[in-house]
Amino acid sequence: MHSPVRIGLMGLGTVGSGVFEILHKHPEQIARRSGGPIEIARVLVRDSNKPRRVPVPEDKITTDASLLLEDPSIDVIVELIGCPGGSVEPARSYIAGALRAGKHVVTANKEVLAKHGQELFALASEHRVGLYFEAAVAGGIPIIKSIKEALVANEMRTIMGIINGTTNYMLTKMAYEGRSFDDVLKEAQEMGYAEADPTSDVEGHDAAYKLAILASLAFETEIPVDEVYREGITKVTPEDMAYADELGYVIKLLAIAKAHDGAVEARVHPTMIPKGHPLAAVNDVFNAIFLEGDSVGELMFYGRGAGKLPTGSAVVADIVQAAQDLRRGVGGWLNGKAAVKRILSPMEVVSSYYVHAKVVDNPGVLAQIARAFGDNGVSIGSVIQKGVRQDPVSLVFVTHKVLEKNMQAALNQIASLPVVRRVANVIRVEGE
Ligand SMILES: NC(=O)c1ccc[n+]([C@@H]2O[C@H](COP(=O)([O-])OP(=O)(O)OC[C@H]3O[C@@H](n4cnc5c(N)ncnc54)[C@H](OP(=O)(O)O)[C@@H]3O)[C@@H](O)[C@H]2O)c1
Numbered sequence: 547m548h549s550p551v552r553i554g555l556m557g558l559g560t561v562g563s564g565v566f567e568i569l570h571k572h573p574e575q576i577a578r579r580s581g582g583p584i585e586i587a588r589v590l591v592r593d594s595n596k597p598r599r600v601p602v603p604e605d606k607i608t609t610d611a612s613l614l615l616e617d618p619s620i621d622v623i624v625e626l627i628g629c630p631g632g633s634v635e636p637a638r639s640y641i642a643g644a645l646r647a648g649k650h651v652v653t654a655n656k657e658v659l660a661k662h663g664q665e666l667f668a669l670a671s672e673h674r675v676g677l678y679f680e681a682a683v684a685g686g687i688p689i690i691k692s693i694k695e696a697l698v699a700n701e702m703r704t705i706m707g708i709i710n711g712t713t714n715y716m717l718t719k720m721a722y723e724g725r726s727f728d729d730v731l732k733e734a735q736e737m738g739y740a741e742a743d744p745t746s747d748v749e750g751h752d753a754a755y756k757l758a759i760l761a762s763l764a765f766e767t768e769i770p771v772d773e774v775y776r777e778g779i780t781k782v783t784p785e786d787m788a789y790a791d792e793l794g795y796v797i798k799l800l801a802i803a804k805a806h807d808g809a810v811e812a813r814v815h816p817t818m819i820p821k822g823h824p825l826a827a828v829n830d831v832f833n834a835i836f837l838e839g840d841s842v843g844e845l846m847f848y849g850r851g852a853g854k855l856p857t858g859s860a861v862v863a864d865i866v867q868a869a870q871d872l873r874r875g876v877g878g879w880l881n882g883k884a885a886v887k888r889i890l891s892p893m894e895v896v897s898s899y900y901v902h903a904k905v906v907d908n909p910g911v912l913a914q915i916a917r918a919f920g921d922n923g924v925s926i927g928s929v930i931q932k933g934v935r936q937d938p939v940s941l942v943f944v945t946h947k948v949l950e951k952n953m954q955a956a957l958n959q960i961a962s963l964p965v966v967r968r969v970a971n972v973i974r975v976e977g978e
Contacts, residue, residue: 550585551621552619552621554614554615555590555624555626556611557627558626560857561654561681561861562626563598564853566586566602568862569865580866580870582869588608590627611636615647622649623651623652624652625640625644625651625653627655632746641655642666645666645669646673650678652678652681653677653682659755659759660755663758664768670879681861681864684835685852685860687833687850687851687860688847689760690763697837699841701839701840702838705764705801705802706825707753707756707760707825707834707835708832709753710750710799710801710851711852712734714832715734716730716748716779720797727780739831750776750814751776753776754801755771757814761774770889775892776815778799789902789940790900790973796818796826798817798826800976808887810889811895818944824836825977832848895949896949897947897953898946899943899948900942900943900971901943901944901957902940902941902971903915903940903967903969905938906937906938906939907935907938911941912929912941915943922953924952925948926943929941929943930942940970944975
């Protein structure tokens with residue numbers, strides 16, 4: 547057995563205390579699997595007077611990051627402080643400082659990686675150390691290691707994921723209980739699934755960070771998070787849920803990335819998927835990632851995308867990997883540079899669409915809308931008309947696949963028709 551690998555743990559909140567608990571639950575097993583013991587040398591927190599749920603010796607707790615970053619006996623920094631208040635600092639600087647000091651770094655911080663990943667991976671490579679980030683995407687699901695290692699033989703074609711548990715919980719409640727967005731948001735907040743400020747989840751930012759990380763890795767190109775097209779779930783109504791059900795779909799917040807010749811598309815938005823699609827059965831706070839590789843074909847990963855122990859499981863796996871790498875004297879990840887791929891603009895993306903229009907109940911309205919679709923090369927797959935002798939009535943269309951540019955032109959034309967009160971919602975359809 548080797549001498550202990552010493553960890554500097556930054557953050558002792560939900561995930562940090564899960565990591566502490568797991569490392570102390572099975573120390574012999576962890577030591578066996580890491581080639582020697584793992585020891586938590588110091589723990590960084592914001593408030594050293596806060597009562598802790600895990601029994602960390604008081605003399606190990608500090609509020610001074612330099613005691614971790616500048617201690618040459620600390621081999622691995624585990625960054626679990628996150629981005630409180632939406633700021634990447636000090637997490638970004640701590641990670642960079644640790645890499646510069648020649649320490650391996652394990653992080654669960656999707657926001658820092660999505661915004662500063664290129665810079666941090668370059669630093670890791672320059673200093674020949676590892677930057678491990680399994681827990682940054684889909685919590686307990688081992689998707690990063692799978693793409694990096696188990697699926698390395700493949701050229702990846704498609705990634706489609708439910709990678710935000712909060713919105714999946716909310717959409718599940720809306721679909722099965724017919725409740726409104728506001729109503730289920732309140733419940734999700736009471737249950738601790740949604741933050742007091744839910745913007746990052748419900749507007750799709752959290753899923754966009756994770757997709758930028760996943761797709762950059764899978765398609766071997768930088769995908770700046772600002773270039774991920776993003777739409778949240780705030781406009782999804784119980785009415786749309788009911789129409790989706792009638793048409794044979796469910797609505798999920800999907801993160802989608804697809805490879806094209808020399809280009810990549812990356813988008814996060816509410817999506818209708820057929821009830822028979824494997825992702826349609828992923829409910830509540832569960833996450834799932836559906837992948838398609840050129841050799842392996844279709845694969846799906848399913849599990850808990852958040853929580854103390856599931857996320858702790860992914861962080862501890864990275865700590866064990868870092869310890870093994872240290873003990874074998876290897877650092878970092880060996881991967882050459884691929885050609886940079888262009889990110890498609892939203893207007894270049896092809897999809898089918900659900901369009902819900904509120905119209906006056908006059909004969910010939912359907913024909914006028916159908917003409918507007920036809921004028922712009924949009925072909926209609928199915929139509930539902932609901933409500934008679936009321937104003938307005940609902941007309942619902944599902945189109946065949948069409949370029950977004952044509953769809954937007956058709957929607958502008960439809961919205962300007964005097965018989966159309968408003969276009970109530972437009973939702974992309976995938977997975978057919
Ligand atoms: N929660 C999950 O299920 C989950 C899942 C996947 C990924 N993640 C990621 O894991 C990371 C940690 O999340 P979490 O839920 O564990 O967060 P959390 O419960 O809010 O805990 C954050 C911890 O960091 C400490 N901290 C915050 N700012 C600090 C600063 N400036 N200096 C020193 N310490 C600081 C806090 O100290 P005090 O305790 O003294 O306040 C606390 O111990 C985030 O990047 C998050 O995105 C979380």
